[in-house]
Amino acid sequence: MDIALDGAAVRFGEFQAVHPTDLTIRASEFFSILGPSGCGKTTILRLLSGFLDPSEGEVRIGGQPMAGIGPSDRPTALIFQNLALFPLMSVWENVAFGLEMRGWKKAQRRDKAHELLRMVALDGQADKLPGELSGGQRQRVAIARALAVEPAVLLLDEPLSALDLKLRQHMRAELKQLQKATGITFVYITHDQGEALTMSDRVAVMNRGWIVQVGSADDVYHRPETAFVATFVGETNRLPGRIETASDGKARIATPEGAFVAENPAGLSSGAEAILFLRPERLHLLAGRETPANTLTGKLVRRDMEGAFSTLVVETGAGQLTVQRVNAGTDPLPDGPLHLGFSDSAGVILPPGDTADD
Amino acid sequence: MTSLRRSFGAPLSAVIVLLTGIWVLGLIAAPQVIMIEQSFWRMDRPAGAAELSVRIDALYNRLDVLALDRAAAEKVKTPSSLNAELARLDAERAGIEAEIARLEAEESTPVKTWTLANYAQMGQAHLWIFAKTILASLAVTAIAFVVCYPIAYAIAKLEPPRRAALIMLALVIPYAINELLRVFAWQMILNYGGPLNAALGLVGIGPVPFLESGTGVFVAMVYAYILFMVFPLYNVLETLDTNQIEAARDLGAKTWQIHRRIVLPHARPGIAVGCIMTFMLSAGSYAVPYIMTRGTADPWFTQLVYNRFFQATNWNVGAAYAFSLLLVCTGFVFLMMKLLKVRLRDIAK
Numbered sequence: 001m002d003i004a005l006d007g008a009a010v011r012f013g014e015f016q017a018v019h020p021t022d023l024t025i026r027a028s029e030f031f032s033i034l035g036p037s038g039c040g041k042t043t044i045l046r047l048l049s050g051f052l053d054p055s056e057g058e059v060r061i062g063g064q065p066m067a068g069i070g071p072s073d074r075p076t077a078l079i080f081q082n083l084a085l086f087p088l089m090s091v092w093e094n095v096a097f098g099l100e101m102r103g104w105k106k107a108q109r110r111d112k113a114h115e116l117l118r119m120v121a122l123d124g125q126a127d128k129l130p131g132e133l134s135g136g137q138r139q140r141v142a143i144a145r146a147l148a149v150e151p152a153v154l155l156l157d158e159p160l161s162a163l164d165l166k167l168r169q170h171m172r173a174e175l176k177q178l179q180k181a182t183g184i185t186f187v188y189i190t191h192d193q194g195e196a197l198t199m200s201d202r203v204a205v206m207n208r209g210w211i212v213q214v215g216s217a218d219d220v221y222h223r224p225e226t227a228f229v230a231t232f233v234g235e236t237n238r239l240p241g242r243i244e245t246a247s248d249g250k251a252r253i254a255t256p257e258g259a260f261v262a263e264n265p266a267g268l269s270s271g272a273e274a275i276l277f278l279r280p281e282r283l284h285l286l287a288g289r290e291t292p293a294n295t296l297t298g299k300l301v302r303r304d305m306e307g308a309f310s311t312l313v314v315e316t317g318a319g320q321l322t323v324q325r326v327n328a329g330t331d332p333l334p335d336g337p338l339h340l341g342f343s344d345s346a347g348v349i350l351p352p353g354d355t356a357d358d
Numbered sequence: 359m360t361s362l363r364r365s366f367g368a369p370l371s372a373v374i375v376l377l378t379g380i381w382v383l384g385l386i387a388a389p390q391v392i393m394i395e396q397s398f399w400r401m402d403r404p405a406g407a408a409e410l411s412v413r414i415d416a417l418y419n420r421l422d423v424l425a426l427d428r429a430a431a432e433k434v435k436t437p438s439s440l441n442a443e444l445a446r447l448d449a450e451r452a453g454i455e456a457e458i459a460r461l462e463a464e465e466s467t468p469v470k471t472w473t474l475a476n477y478a479q480m481g482q483a484h485l486w487i488f489a490k491t492i493l494a495s496l497a498v499t500a501i502a503f504v505v506c507y508p509i510a511y512a513i514a515k516l517e518p519p520r521r522a523a524l525i526m527l528a529l530v531i532p533y534a535i536n537e538l539l540r541v542f543a544w545q546m547i548l549n550y551g552g553p554l555n556a557a558l559g560l561v562g563i564g565p566v567p568f569l570e571s572g573t574g575v576f577v578a579m580v581y582a583y584i585l586f587m588v589f590p591l592y593n594v595l596e597t598l599d600t601n602q603i604e605a606a607r608d609l610g611a612k613t614w615q616i617h618r619r620i621v622l623p624h625a626r627p628g629i630a631v632g633c634i635m636t637f638m639l640s641a642g643s644y645a646v647p648y649i650m651t652r653g654t655a656d657p658w659f660t661q662l663v664y665n666r667f668f669q670a671t672n673w674n675v676g677a678a679y680a681f682s683l684l685l686v687c688t689g690f691v692f693l694m695m696k697l698l699k700v701r702l703r704d705i706a707k
Contacts, residue, residue: 050608078604080601086606101615
């Protein structure tokens with residue numbers, strides 16, 4: 001089912017948790033809402049699940065206005081950050097809880113619970129208590145419990161945040177695969193951009209109660225529309241300066257390190273203050289006769305070996321820049337100054353604004 | 359023991375063991391053992407012993423009367439008739455003293471006999487009061503639970519923390535006043551001519567004999583012991599993850615289903631503690647039924663126990679009555695734990 005927010009806003013007294021928001025989530029889409037803590041993403045989730053009513057505007061699920069419909073009557077199921085499994089019920093009773101509330105007979109409930117537990121590979125654990133399972137297994141119980149009521153929309157509130165890294169990566173793949181298999185609309189709340197980028201069909205980035213950008217993972221990563229998105233999603237270098245010239249969607253920005261040409265999606269005109277955002281992996285060491293659109297020179301300060309790649313910290317006239325270099329086992333780092341370059345489509349010039357670290 | 363010594367050293371361990379021993383012996387074992395021991399014997403005297411002592415008492419009384427007669431005679435009689443009168447009185451006194459000496463020689467000391475008879479003493483009337491006290495205490499416990507559960511739930515889960523603290527304070531403040539005063543206050547409120555009946559009179563009801571019907575005891579007890587129910591419930595409900603309530607709601611549970619399947623099962627240890635405390639306090643309460651009924655309604659069993667001790671001065675039967683009450687209360691504790699599937703360890707928490 002598709003979801004629509006129509007000018008929906010939430011106010012708690014004086015505090016505007018969510019500003020009026022128009023948002024459409026398509027049916028059978030894996031949609032993530034990504035933002036720092038306190039940005040209002042959980043409020044939106046509570047708006048969808050029915051624990052909260054919008055102060056103004058409207059929420060529609062499957063075209064149906066949701067005003068006055070409580071959480072128990074919506075076609076949604078929520079997976080909590082702490083999972084909120086019922087500790088005194090066995091695993092299968094947890095899974096069958098929604099069916100019990102719908103008046104199913106015990107034998108039917110048990111069959112359905114076993115079927116769902118088989119789907120999440122937990123069939124042997126049905127009679128244990130949740131406390132006796134591992135973190136990943138509890139995770140799967142929570143998913144099975146939510147799926148038992150056959151929701152059209154599954155709402156997930158950072159459910160992976162309590163797991164360790166390896167398990168988290170594994171569960172990402174499982175969730176994505178599950179979403180594909182079931183065709184249920186997933187709305188996934190997270191502050192972890194890695195999770196949002198790997199799993200989602202589309203991502204909404206939120207900041208201070210506003211949805212600042214909605215797009216595919218590639219869109220928000222490569223084509224940020226605001227300084228906040230550029231800095232919150234992934235690592236980035238910042239080169240503040242002033243626009244010299246602008247034309248054809250590109251602009252030339254003057255920075256203390258020199259003038260560079262980059263994308264100008266905001267259509268800034270000459271004289272405007274701006275910041276050039278440049279991903280570390282788009283900035284590379286020049287070798288031989290390459291002549292990219294932009295070049296600069298710096299001194300190597302530090303090299304962090306990170307396995308598949310290394311991060312170089314380079315001191316330039318515009319401050320320290322980071323460069324990511326794939327460890328392909330080839331060129332040793334040259335002595336003396338480093339010559340760096342990037343193409344005219346590698347950087348994005350955006351007006352100054354909120355960034356992720358202030 | 360070794361781990362205790364390793365953690366605290368020998369001298370401190372000795373002190374801990376000693377104090378624990380004093381606690382267990384002096385506060386738990388000794389009073390119970392003494393009372394139970396009392397309840398299993400009585401002082402037996404041979405047949406006719408009672409009549410004998412009555413006769414001796416009567417003779418002693420007669421001696422006192424003679425002494426008075428003698429003093430009176432010395433004041434009023436003329437010297438001539440005085441001597442004859444005194445001789446007569448002295449002769450009678452000597453006769454009585456001889457009789458007393460004979461009877462006292464016959465009198466035997468009572469013998470301590472082990473017996474279950476003290477328990478059999480409880481006649482039908484007392485047994486009925488015993489049963490009624492247990493039933494009434496169960497009712498007080500049930501009423502207290504019904505009253506306290508919503509309060510505790512509201513404080514723990516619904517109210518914003520600051521307002522919850524305020525409600526808590528309002529609940530505790532009355533307990534700064536002595537229990538007797540609070541019960542007296544209720545006695546006045548519920549009295550035949552009290553403010554409640556006055557208010558009811560205004561709307562044309564009453565006057566209702568709250569105290570005489572025994573209703574007053576319930577009201578005062580629920581009021582007096584409400585905190586002992588609220589606090590255990592509040593403590594346990596506070597530890598319930600609110601997300602579980604929301605998860606249940608999200609999965610389609612209605613409010614009563616949430617309470618039945620999520621909140622009440624979680625609250626089991628608190629319910630057990632609250633019920634046990636309220637039941638014990640009401641079954642063992644003396645002051646509340648005494649003040650609230652003043653003999654106008656059926657007594658509480660504790661009043662009977664008191665009467666055995668201090669009016670019938672039969673401590674052995676009193677101990678038997680008290681031990682019966684203790685047995686039933688202990689039975690209730692274990693029944694509660696069994697019913698609510700709570701172990702002692704959960705309660706201790």
